Amino acid sequence: MRDPYEVLGVARSATDEEITKVYRKLARQYHPDRNPGDKEAEAKFKEIQNAYDILSDKTKRANFDRFGSPNGPQGTGFGGYGGFSGAGGQVPEDLQEFLRQAAAGGGGGGFSFNFGDLGDFAQFFGGGMPRGRAGRGRRQRVQMPAEDVEHEVRIPFVTAARGGKLDLNINGTIVSVTVPAGAREGQKMRLSNVLPGGGNVLLKLQIEPHPYFRRDGDDLLVDVPISLAEAVLGGKVEVPTLDGGRASATVPPGTSSGAKLRLRGLG
Known part of the structure; x- marks a missing residue:
């Protein structure tokens, strides 16, 4: 994966506004609608898009700045309680040494540890069932109630406007997830009993900016350049639509810069 700062050509100290401004410029330049059939541009x-997805997400950006990956540290050996591993549920060497020292400093009295019988202890830390003990009585792990998970998710502009289904990887x-039409920035969705153990997910929606369109409630705004002659005399211009098509708009004579024309039913 290339450095997202390098892809967008921004400094590591760039603000969110600076990053978004550069992204929109590049997205317009390389958008497939402007470069039909150009695989390199695609x-x-x-x-x-991938670089912006990382740098516009505070958690992913912080992870990349610190660890070089948007997913945070990998392979550290501490995956929740699964960090202590080993064949047959053996106790790690450093833990054995700690227990030996504890026994030696216990004030005498023949106090000792049999590390071969500590499989259940190691199993608690993710080591698994010790070898050769399948026939013995087993200690049952306590099933902790599943915790709710809050998750921020970025969704495409078109999906937010039109609605649609997305498959998300959550933990x-x-x-x-079915996103309703007209979803708004910061909107929260609660998904019940979707995680192992019956855990719930609270989604906070973040909407990716579109190269052309902007939202104003349920309306879509798009800037369309016209010539001086069209502004003075009037005429017809083509306007891009959200589904990738084109619509015709009539420009009345004497139209000034910044004037708004409404095309109904296309939002």
Whole structure:
């Protein structure tokens, strides 16, 4: 994965506003609608989208700045309680040494540890069932109630406007989400009993900016350049639509810069 700062051409100290401004400029330049059939431009556009996805998300950006990956540290050996590992549920060497020292400093009296019988202790830390003990009585793990998870998710502008389904990876679980049409920035969605153990997910929606369109409630805004002659004399211009098509708009004579024309039913 390329450095997202390098992809967008921004400094590591760039503000969110600066990053968004550069992203919109590059997205317009390499958007597939402007470069039909250009595979190189399409690949560049996807790379730009991926870079913006990282740098516009506070958690992913912080992880990348600190660890070089938007997913945070990998392979540290501490995955929740699964950090202590080993074949057959053996106790790690450093833990054995700690227990030996504790026994030696206990004031005498023949106090000792049999590390071969500590499989259940190691199992608590994720080591698994010790070898050769399948026939013995087992200690049952206490099933802790599943905790609710809050999760911020970025969704495409078109999906937010039109609605649609997305498959999200939340803590390793694939969750199918139906986004309602007209979803807004910061809107929260509660998904019940979707995680192992019956856990719930509270989604906070973040909407990716579109190269052309902006939202104003349920309306879509798009800037359309016209010539001086069209502004003075009037005429017809083509306007892009959200589904990738084109619509015709009539410009009345004497139209001034910044004037708004309404096309009904296309928002």
